[in-house]
Amino acid sequence: MVKSKVYVKAREFVENPKEEDFKVIEQNVDENLEDEEILTEAVCISPDPYIRTYPTPVGSEFRAFQVAKVLKSKNKKYPTGSIVLQEIGWRTISKSKGDAVWYRCDDLPPNEPVSVATGALGMPGITAHYGLTAFCKPKPGETVMVTTAVGAVGIIVGQIAKLMGCRVIGSCGSDEKVRFAKSLGYDAVFNYKTQDWKTALKEAAPNGIDCYFDNVGGKMSSAVIEQMNPGGRIGVCGCISSSNSKDIPQAPVMQVHFVYKYLMMAGINIFTLEDKKPTYDILNQWIKDAS
Numbered sequence: 001m002v003k004s005k006v007y008v009k010a011r012e013f014v015e016n017p018k019e020e021d022f023k024v025i026e027q028n029v030d031e032n033l034e035d036e037e038i039l040t041e042a043v044c045i046s047p048d049p050y051i052r053t054y055p056t057p058v059g060s061e062f063r064a065f066q067v068a069k070v071l072k073s074k075n076k077k078y079p080t081g082s083i084v085l086q087e088i089g090w091r092t093i094s095k096s097k098g099d100a101v102w103y104r105c106d107d108l109p110p111n112e113p114v115s116v117a118t119g120a121l122g123m124p125g126i127t128a129h130y131g132l133t134a135f136c137k138p139k140p141g142e143t144v145m146v147t148t149a150v151g152a153v154g155i156i157v158g159q160i161a162k163l164m165g166c167r168v169i170g171s172c173g174s175d176e177k178v179r180f181a182k183s184l185g186y187d188a189v190f191n192y193k194t195q196d197w198k199t200a201l202k203e204a205a206p207n208g209i210d211c212y213f214d215n216v217g218g219k220m221s222s223a224v225i226e227q228m229n230p231g232g233r234i235g236v237c238g239c240i241s242s243s244n245s246k247d248i249p250q251a252p253v254m255q256v257h258f259v260y261k262y263l264m265m266a267g268i269n270i271f272t273l274e275d276k277k278p279t280y281d282i283l284n285q286w287i288k289d290a291s
């Protein structure tokens with residue numbers, strides 16, 4: 001038997017999660033493997049905001065992604081020593097048949113920390129690429145708006161949209177983040193906490209917005225949709241502005257914009273993308289080329 005440390009929910013969150021809301025317990029894991037099974041040890045674990053959108057009862061383990069090393073294997077796809085990205089929760093040691101594995105990531109860029117496989121080369125990066133290319137479908141010269149411009153997903157969306165030849169604008173929550181976003185190539189960024197959204201969006205997108213990668217929802221998204229061009233595309237990735245809301249948040253009625261400007265809005269759900277490895281390969285190559 002080996003011991004696994006497992007994070008479980010100690011109590012319900014009130015607004016933002018606090019340390020006391022979590023508890024670490026120990027579980028015994030049998031090292032003996034059956035056919036197809038792998039025994040893994042976490043190298044790094046990701047605390048993504050999507051975890052909050054799944055109900056985790058008190059006493060239960062959180063679902064989450066981790067980069068892990070395969071310690072023992074009876075599965076040809078994941079031999080001993082290989083590195084995998086898997087959605088298996090906040091736990092150190094895991095045993096599975098590899099069904100939680102998204103892909104092997106033994107070929108990470110040598111100059112990056114392994115945690116890149118929980119970010120740009122992990123679920124956020126894959127979501128960014130899939131959401132932008134399959135839902136927003138930007139064309140060169142179009143204007144793409146990204147909320148949470150330097151969050152784990154947004155920061156990749158912005159950079160891919162630049163690579164696709166777009167004008168890229170964004171919003172984020174501090175002047176420091178605004179400076180950082182600009183250093184990454186965003187053409188215009190504003191601090192949504194201190195600036196008037198309507199004016200800032202008009203200045204950032206004088207010719208209107210063609211694609212909107214929506215991470216926040218709520219009133220900010222309504223302000224963006226108002227300034228979209230005919231034929232605009234909206235990929236809804238998240239609604240983090242209402243993470244702490246108990247009541248259903250209110251936003252202005254937007255249907256008139258959808259009808260007159262024949263806008264398209266679709267939900268991005270990364271778990272519907274069957275094979276994530278080709279996207280990983282594209283992103284991995286871009287990072288290697290840039291270093």
Ligand SMILES: NC(=O)c1ccc[n+]([C@@H]2O[C@H](COP(=O)([O-])OP(=O)(O)OC[C@H]3O[C@@H](n4cnc5c(N)ncnc54)[C@H](OP(=O)(O)O)[C@@H]3O)[C@@H](O)[C@H]2O)c1
Nearest residue numbers: 050127148151152153172173237238239240241268269270
């Ligand atoms: N659909 C999918 O398959 C999928 C996959 C991955 C992620 N997501 C969703 O995508 C969104 C972004 O995820 P992420 O991993 O990039 O998040 P992240 O890196 O943790 O970034 C979250 C950022 O959201 C902003 N934020 C927090 N509270 C906010 C509020 N009340 N109003 C507006 N902005 C707020 C903050 O940035 P500022 O300081 O700039 O405000 C924060 O840094 C989340 O909603 C997540 O659930 C969806």
